[in-house]
Amino acid sequence: MRFQRLFFAVILACGVTACAKDVTGVTHAPPPLAYVRYVNAVPDTFAMDFRAVDQVQYSQPFLNTAFRGLGDGNYQGYQAGSRHIRIFLDPSPSNTSQAVSVAVASTIMVDTTFTFTAGTYYTLVHVGAARSGAAVKEQLWIIQDALPTQSAASVQYRIINVAPVQGAVDVYVNGTTPLTGAPAAASLAFHSATAYLSQAPGPLVIRLTAPGTLNAVGAAAGYTLQVGTAGTTAADPIFGSGQGGSILTAFIFDASAAGTVGAPFATPGVVFFPDMQPARTTSP
Numbered sequence: 001m002r003f004q005r006l007f008f009a010v011i012l013a014c015g016v017t018a019c020a021k022d023v024t025g026v027t028h029a030p031p032p033l034a035y036v037r038y039v040n041a042v043p044d045t046f047a048m049d050f051r052a053v054d055q056v057q058y059s060q061p062f063l064n065t066a067f068r069g070l071g072d073g074n075y076q077g078y079q080a081g082s083r084h085i086r087i088f089l090d091p092s093p094s095n096t097s098q099a100v101s102v103a104v105a106s107t108i109m110v111d112t113t114f115t116f117t118a119g120t121y122y123t124l125v126h127v128g129a130a131r132s133g134a135a136v137k138e139q140l141w142i143i144q145d146a147l148p149t150q151s152a153a154s155v156q157y158r159i160i161n162v163a164p165v166q167g168a169v170d171v172y173v174n175g176t177t178p179l180t181g182a183p184a185a186a187s188l189a190f191h192s193a194t195a196y197l198s199q200a201p202g203p204l205v206i207r208l209t210a211p212g213t214l215n216a217v218g219a220a221a222g223y224t225l226q227v228g229t230a231g232t233t234a235a236d237p238i239f240g241s242g243q244g245g246s247i248l249t250a251f252i253f254d255a256s257a258a259g260t261v262g263a264p265f266a267t268p269g270v271v272f273f274p275d276m277q278p279a280r281t282t283s284p
Helices: 004-016 098-105
Strands: 033-040 048-052 062-065 076-079 081-089 108-116 121-127 139-145 155-161 169-173 185-188 197-199 205-209 247-253 269-276
Touching (some): 048 121, 108 121, 108 139, 155 185
Antiparallel strands (some): 033 076, 048 062, 048 081, 121 139, 155 197, 169 185
């Protein structure tokens, strides 16, 4: 099976040293790799730059990642072991003026080290608030991803709450309007996640309510995952609720903070990111 989460790691390994010889003609094997992705859940400031600052090789940065955004490339191969990570405000003109871009680029928001295990997948979520006085100060939540076995007969998904201001919610999946029955996840708190759930390919709509009520949080109509696109012998598939083999995470984000210069979102909301793409159709 062909997984998007591996595709970029292979490019990285081959493009840097693993599939080439150096100037002396010596072939270098790649080091043990972990697989890392970055999600920006900070609602009150600019886009972010995520970098490993201890080395360049096997250390793909995630640049200009907006609030509610996934770092470009999804999972990337990172050399396993203890790694020094920093997150900076992004200095792009879209975030601020050129006159202060150098100062912005030097603003360190998170500075930490973490030991990554080879062959393990991680989601690194930047949560909390950058401004002073917030109940939850910004921090890096590192999730070790236990991805389920892919099956062409199902779509699998989990739900992660990265919204400290909103806090706990009840999560309904594909419920009727008005909602009835028990939620798929009751009182799902900030900094918590469901196990992977599974359904046959088809509509996938997530609705949020205040715990123990049917009072909608965010969009009352819910958040619908696109159907996706089937793969062919010439094109990779795009994950979606209609494509068997899709594995994904639905992140619950806060609304944007008042007066933020980042992307404005009036209410809490759900964004779907792919954990694993469905398999591409093999050549005849």
